[in-house]
Amino acid sequence: MDFKLSEEQQMLQDTAARQVRDAYPFEKREQYSKSELGFSQDFWNQLGELGLTAVPFSEELGGFGGGGVETMLIMTELGRGLTLEPYLQSVIHGGGLLAQLGSDAQKENVLAEVAAGSLQLAVALEEPTSLYNLADVSTTAKAANGGYLLNGRKAVVIGGHSAGKIIVSARTSGGQCDEAGISLFLVDPSAAGVKRRVFPTIDGRKACELLLDNVQVALDDLLGEEGEAFAALRYQQGRAIAAQAALAVGYMQELCNLTLDYLKTRKQFGVPIGKFQVLQHRMVDMQTELEQATSMAMLAACHADAEDNAERTRVLTAAKYIVTRGARFVAEQAIQLHGGIGMTWEYNGAHYAKALVMIGHEFGDEDTALKAYAKDLEVA
Amino acid sequence: MNVNYTAEELAFRDEVRAFLSAELPTDIAQKVKLGKHLSKEDHQRWQKILSKRGWYAPGWPVEFGGTTWGPVEKHIFDEECAAFGAPRSIPFGVNMVAPVIIKFGTEAQKAHYLPRILDGTDWWCQGYSEPGAGSDLASLKTRAVRDGDHYIVNGQKTWTTLGQHADWIFCLVRTDPEAQQQRGISFLLIDMKTPGITVRPIITLDGDHEVNEVFFQDVKVPVENLVGEENKGWTCAKYLLTHERTGLAGIGASKAALAGLKRAATRLQSGGKPLLDDPLLRLQIAEVEMQLMAIEMSTLRILAAAKEGGVPGAESSILKVKGTEIRQAITNLRRKIIGPYALPFLEEELELDYDGDKLHEDATPGVAPIYFNMRKLSIFGGSNEIQKNIVAKMILEL
Structure with missing residues (x-):
């Protein structure tokens, strides 16, 4: 067991973090979101130029041979910036299906373009x-x-x-x-x-x-x-769930930070509201959910590209459950702790909260995960 | 980064498993699995076996008889011990007072106390809480007044776990009543055989005698039993509490309890079918199992992050809160699945030597008492609410 990032992984994380920070101040995000494309073509192109769209693909497909951990690092940074580009859908999910099922010609013609970022899949x-x-x-x-x-x-x-x-x-x-x-x-x-x-x-x-x-x-x-596509659909959905878990962790990190700042600066009754114990404990609960989600995102990352077996399925299902639940908890509590301001469009925290709740509307929700886990419950 | 076990770690796990299958006495494992009470002798027998192997004090530095294990090895060891039904080490000596002595004690104290903890000569208990000092530990009132080469101790400690077996007690005592709360406290080692000490049992709601009150009346304690500096005992106290919290998530114990729950739900039937066929129960078990999977990874992650700097800080409070909630959720399900058989309170069937008729062929008498006993988890070692205060202050800086 090793929780440390390699030098290459550290560099990858830094690169992704820097790109996101530069391209995604909140006002810009609003513009991208309201544009016809709905995201930033420039930022998408950058992801391609930097090779981030090629990371998960094997070297013979023009990629860098990255695995679940590399995907996790990129996804968390994309989450922290609340980015809008369909990286998960195109590169991880679509690209994964192509890599698993595609013919040589399909890989050569289509997947190579996906890896380069010049073709976007849905x-x-x-x-x-x-x-x-x-x-x-x-x-x-x-x-x-x-x-x-x-x-x-x-x-x-x-x-x-x-x-x-x-x-x-x-x-x-x-x-x-x-x-x-x-x-x-x-x-x-x-x-x-x-x-x-x-x-x-x-x-x-x-x-x-x-x-x-x-x-x-x-x-x-x-x-x-x-x-005969079903097995591949299930397998690639597992990879997507692992990536989504890391994305959610990025959202949760930022929203926890925003909420903590607010508790320290917003004053009522003459003191910062973070002095009130009931709010402190709520914030600790949010932090705990973030820890649990982080753990499951890591566990999922280390199983995402593994052989398709019961253990992998169990881990990815559990990741979906724990992360989706934690995401909703953090979103709801963040809005509550912000009071009225958390209800406004102009506050960026509200948009993180929405993205977090919507984690449970893509690739399944907490109930589908719970039922799936219960169905396959292992009895020693 | 790779959170899967390496080949070396898997080999280590095999080594631990081989040791446990060969050396763990079956009668002791049986008692643990059935939730029966363990005697002092049971604990000591197992301690000697571990000591002989050099595995009784994995967390100590090697020079004092510890191991070189990292957090992953320790985790594997704890998990396997729990799975095999090994008794949990009584932590007061090996995991509580010993780290304080190693960190703050004199050479003479280390040379005297540590070998005796290792070989089981001394059984330790903890003198922290008082009737008026629970969560607000620093308000403790037990007084130690210097008189020549001795301190004279007067006061009362409470919730002293297994104090009835103890040879020694480590105590927080007030040496400067004028100082502000956390100053003026000292860390004293006291021989339980000293005249003036009285131990009185407290029977807990499950009928068990686990905790005690300890009274001190003009108890003479040699000054060389002071650990660290006079009036600086709070530093030792805090150091010890962080050590304590790390183990309080109880991952190994929860995993063993969950496995027991699933086995019971497979054995027990309702309407001619195993209880585990009930969709609601399956969901409830699935829920807690997934939470446990996450807290196990959180524990390993936090311990690994602290590896360079030693013991983790306030992060361990998060583990304590979540870990104890999970353990309590498991005991709750375990209680529910025996239905009306949670009601019969058959203390005699829990006794070590009971061999009479059983009311129910499945071992039900321990289930409800354990459920009630485990309510302590969210109270001791700093209540879960206090843990959240610690996180709010130390990590979130609120």
């Missing part, structure tokens, strides 16, 4: 009724014209509005919730029959609803074997 798995169940897929893919015809509706695709390619799950066989029969396709959003309804998210990002109406895709757009 991943469209949710549907209006799937509620985090990866196997609940009603969107269909029927063999036609040497390829497939896609029909269906994919829900809340984060970063889907700006993605150059969208990875879509669709059913090639089986019933609505069967794990078998799910296939993944690389869809060009400008193809005929693709409609995107773009909307902002409550945490300041942009997403879209993806409507597929007889969309023709080629055989080359199929990712992996037909009907």
